[in-house]
Amino acid sequence: MEAGGAGEVDHLAGERATAQFDVDHMKVAWAGSRHAVDVADRMARLVASDPVFRKDNRTMLPRKELFKDTLRKAAHAWKRIVELRLTEEEANLLRLYVDQPGYVDLHWGMFVPAIKGQGTEEQQKKWLPLAYKFQIIGCYAQTELGHGSNVQGLETTATFDPKTDEFVMHSPTLTSSKWWPGGLGKASTHAVVYARLITEGKDYGIHGFIVQLRSLEDHSPLPGVTLGDIGGKFGSGAYNSMDNGVLRFDHVRIPRDQMLMRLSQVTKEGKYVHSNVPKQLLYGTMVFVRQTIVADASKALSRATCIAVRYSAMRKQFGPQTGGPETQVLNYKTQQSRLFPLLASAYAFRFVGEWLKWLYTDVTHKLEAKDFSTLQEAHACTAGLKAVTTSATADGIEECRKLCGGHGYLNSSGLPELFATYVPACTYEGDNVVLLLQVARILMKTVSQLASGKQPVGTMAYMGNVQYLMQCKCGVNTAEDWLSPAAIREVFEARALRMAVNCAQNINRAPSQEEGLYELSPDLLEVAVAHIQLIIVTKFIEKVEQDIPGEGVKEQLRNLCNVYALYLVHKHLGDFLSTGCMTARQGALANQQLGKLYAQLRPNAVALVDAFNYTDHYLGSVLGRYDGNVYPALYDEAWKDPLNDSPVPDGYREHLRPLLKQQLKLSRL
Numbered sequence: 001m002e003a004g005g006a007g008e009v010d011h012l013a014g015e016r017a018t019a020q021f022d023v024d025h026m027k028v029a030w031a032g033s034r035h036a037v038d039v040a041d042r043m044a045r046l047v048a049s050d051p052v053f054r055k056d057n058r059t060m061l062p063r064k065e066l067f068k069d070t071l072r073k074a075a076h077a078w079k080r081i082v083e084l085r086l087t088e089e090e091a092n093l094l095r096l097y098v099d100q101p102g103y104v105d106l107h108w109g110m111f112v113p114a115i116k117g118q119g120t121e122e123q124q125k126k127w128l129p130l131a132y133k134f135q136i137i138g139c140y141a142q143t144e145l146g147h148g149s150n151v152q153g154l155e156t157t158a159t160f161d162p163k164t165d166e167f168v169m170h171s172p173t174l175t176s177s178k179w180w181p182g183g184l185g186k187a188s189t190h191a192v193v194y195a196r197l198i199t200e201g202k203d204y205g206i207h208g209f210i211v212q213l214r215s216l217e218d219h220s221p222l223p224g225v226t227l228g229d230i231g232g233k234f235g236s237g238a239y240n241s242m243d244n245g246v247l248r249f250d251h252v253r254i255p256r257d258q259m260l261m262r263l264s265q266v267t268k269e270g271k272y273v274h275s276n277v278p279k280q281l282l283y284g285t286m287v288f289v290r291q292t293i294v295a296d297a298s299k300a301l302s303r304a305t306c307i308a309v310r311y312s313a314m315r316k317q318f319g320p321q322t323g324g325p326e327t328q329v330l331n332y333k334t335q336q337s338r339l340f341p342l343l344a345s346a347y348a349f350r351f352v353g354e355w356l357k358w359l360y361t362d363v364t365h366k367l368e369a370k371d372f373s374t375l376q377e378a379h380a381c382t383a384g385l386k387a388v389t390t391s392a393t394a395d396g397i398e399e400c401r402k403l404c405g406g407h408g409y410l411n412s413s414g415l416p417e418l419f420a421t422y423v424p425a426c427t428y429e430g431d432n433v434v435l436l437l438q439v440a441r442i443l444m445k446t447v448s449q450l451a452s453g454k455q456p457v458g459t460m461a462y463m464g465n466v467q468y469l470m471q472c473k474c475g476v477n478t479a480e481d482w483l484s485p486a487a488i489r490e491v492f493e494a495r496a497l498r499m500a501v502n503c504a505q506n507i508n509r510a511p512s513q514e515e516g517l518y519e520l521s522p523d524l525l526e527v528a529v530a531h532i533q534l535i536i537v538t539k540f541i542e543k544v545e546q547d548i549p550g551e552g553v554k555e556q557l558r559n560l561c562n563v564y565a566l567y568l569v570h571k572h573l574g575d576f577l578s579t580g581c582m583t584a585r586q587g588a589l590a591n592q593q594l595g596k597l598y599a600q601l602r603p604n605a606v607a608l609v610d611a612f613n614y615t616d617h618y619l620g621s622v623l624g625r626y627d628g629n630v631y632p633a634l635y636d637e638a639w640k641d642p643l644n645d646s647p648v649p650d651g652y653r654e655h656l657r658p659l660l661k662q663q664l665k666l667s668r669l
């Protein structure tokens with residue numbers, strides 16, 4: 001927990017004293033409201049003080065023990081949620097702070113939302129109460145051994161049999177085996193299974209079905225159902241607590257009313273009826289989860305930067321040539337230029353995640369009123385932001401590990417496990433490249449419609465300003481000019497639009513649209529990234545323009561916003577120069593301003609990560625401790641490794657002793 005207890009020394013007190021803003025108010029800005037800070041605080045402390053939720057031994061547990069530990073924690077969490085009558089908000093936070101991937105994530109995160117989004121009212125009435133009380137455990141079984149990205153290529157079949165009013169679920173090939181779903185391997189009793197609906201001899205494509213997989217009496221797989229875990233995954237601890245599973249059906253029968261029928265129905269005679277709604281609503285659960293993944297990116301990146309900033313403030317290496325105390329590594333300009341953009345990105349992702357949640361809620365309300373006009377916007381924003389934020393976060397966590405030097409490589413730093421747990425976010429819920437290509441296709445369509453005078457809306461509205469943005473010149477003359485939000489916004493808009501228009505022109509030169517999209521797909525990725533970065537920068541600027549209470553809080557956020565934007569200008573300078581948005585001199589001025597911003601950020605760095613309000617339990621890092629007392633913690637942690645249980649290791653008698661004795665004999669010859 002945080003420092004302040006009797007006898008504790010705050011080794012970072014000096015750093016905290018230099019902060020130029022009110023940390024308490026920054027906590028509110030980060031969490032979204034005073035209420036959010038208070039609830040998070042209570043739930044984090046509840047988890048940290050409960051011995052069942054201990055996790056410092058997690059990377060040393062063999063897989064079977066780790067999995068059992070996950071079941072124990074999930075059951076204990078549920079017991080506490082019921083005993084304390086926690087609200088949904090509190091329960092979600094409690095699960096977050098337990099911080100161990102497990103079947104509950106998919107039960108609440110995908111199974112329940114899939115039934116809510118795709119089930120009829122009657123189906124919701126039947127299944128949701130069972131799920132809410134954990135009388136059934138569910139997962140989301142979409143991906144197969146042979147196909148994940150290409151959802152339309154899935155092979156599992158659900159063939160309607162009008163004689164018995166049932167669907168027959170079948171896995172016709174090895175590649176049709178469901179493969180990856182979290183919670184499927186060992187825990188789930190039920191799944192929402194995506195399969196090809198076949199009725200009256202016709203294949204109607206992919207639809208969702210609720211299928212019971214295991215007995216509710218003894219948890220054994222039901223007849224015709226083959227189930228198992230797909231095996232160990234990257235890293236120690238990490239995502240190995242999750243039972244990602246394999247599932248095969250051998251002509252398993254389910255009642256007709258277990259097809260999720262909100263979007264389309266099959267009558268008892270076997271007639272297929274599709275409601276008058278876009279087919280893409282079938283992908284609604286993925287859109288919902290992609291939106292939550294953006295919020296999660298800021299959590300993971302803020303954890304990593306919290307560890308790296310605190311440790312860098314405490315770690316010292318080298319000193320002035322003239323002698324005197326050694327230098328805190330956080331004072332090295334190179335350390336700042338690697339770390340501060342990540343800190344700024346954590347804040348940027350937090351605010352764009354907040355905005356995306358608003359967008360998602362707004363679109364959901366419109367869909368309920370049968371207004372589908374914003375579906376494309378929701379798809380483009382969730383897919384693109386999921387891709388850009390998860391890739392940057394995965395890279396950022398690894399950079400934080402390197403920023404902590406050798407100690408960052410120890411499991412006790414928390415960073416290897418954080419990375420191993422986080423990195424599949426670049427793949428699950430849509431491979432990032434596949435998702436960016438979706439965004440790019442929408443951008444290409446928007447460019448092609450500009451000529452007809454159709455005005456783009458939402459986050460693509462800037463493209464309507466094509467006449468101006470294609471020829472405007474950046475007006476920056478001094479480094480300070482880069483502090484203007486209007487100047488920043490304009491270069492990001494011009495870069496994104498010009499890249500999109502250039503790419504569209506190149507595609508038009510190809511023999512066919514399809515060939516052009518294929519040949520230019522590497523460029524299309526960059527077009528999508530430029531557009532999504534514009535959204536993140538814009539939403540950060542808009543956040544800073546709001547009324548933000550607390551001494552110095554707005555100034556710090558403005559500084560972080562400028563760091564984020566100018567860091568991107570520096571990193572993608574090639575795009576800005578090649579599209580003619582700015583000159584090389586203006587690029588140099590941006591970099592000069594970035595250096596000044598880092599210097600302003602430096603005295604506030606530790607306080608800016610304190611504002612995340614993470615307990616030491618949640619951080620799970622000896623390097624990121626609130627009190628900065630790193631060395632005794634590192635030293636103590638080493639002795640907890642099972643290898644140190646005895647001074648002489650197992651295996652000495654069989655493998656070391658004979659070797660050493662033989663060397664002794666040889667030396668005596």
Ligand SMILES: CC/C=C\C/C=C\C/C=C\C/C=C/C(=O)SCCNC(=O)CCNC(=O)[C@H](O)C(C)(C)COP(=O)(O)OP(=O)(O)OC[C@H]1O[C@@H](n2cnc3c(N)ncnc32)[C@H](O)[C@@H]1OP(=O)(O)O
Pocket residue numbers: 105106108109110140142143148149150151152182280281283284286287289292375376379427428429430431434438442
């Ligand atoms: C609270 C959360 C807690 C826990 C969960 C979080 C983490 C737990 C960890 C892991 C869970 C992981 C779960 C999973 O991974 S589940 C499996 C996820 N799988 C995928 O994401 C597959 C990715 N593939 C796709 O989404 C589609 O196949 C793809 C979009 C790539 C292609 O679809 P399709 O072939 O049908 O269409 P296209 O021809 O490309 O497009 C047609 C048309 O449809 C529009 N479109 C596509 N997708 C959507 C969408 N989602 N919403 C709305 N519209 C969509 C597309 O733009 C085209 O439009 P148009 O050009 O106008 O016709």
Ligand SMILES: Cc1cc2nc3c(=O)[nH]c(=O)nc-3n(C[C@H](O)[C@H](O)[C@H](O)COP(=O)(O)OP(=O)(O)OC[C@H]3O[C@@H](n4cnc5c(N)ncnc54)[C@H](O)[C@@H]3O)c2cc1C
Pocket residue numbers: 106140141142143146147148149150179180181182239244424427428429430431432433434437
């Ligand atoms: C930890 C984890 C948890 C998961 N949980 C679930 C779950 O709960 N439920 C579930 O159903 N699924 C789950 N999945 C599966 C996940 O959704 C898929 O792995 C993901 O959608 C990627 O699909 P794929 O594996 O088929 O990759 P592939 O599509 O085979 O990707 C392989 C490579 O091909 C490239 N590629 C593919 N298509 C294109 C294209 N059109 N253009 C250019 N490049 C392309 C990709 O970029 C990638 O580099 C999980 C996966 C992981 C890793």
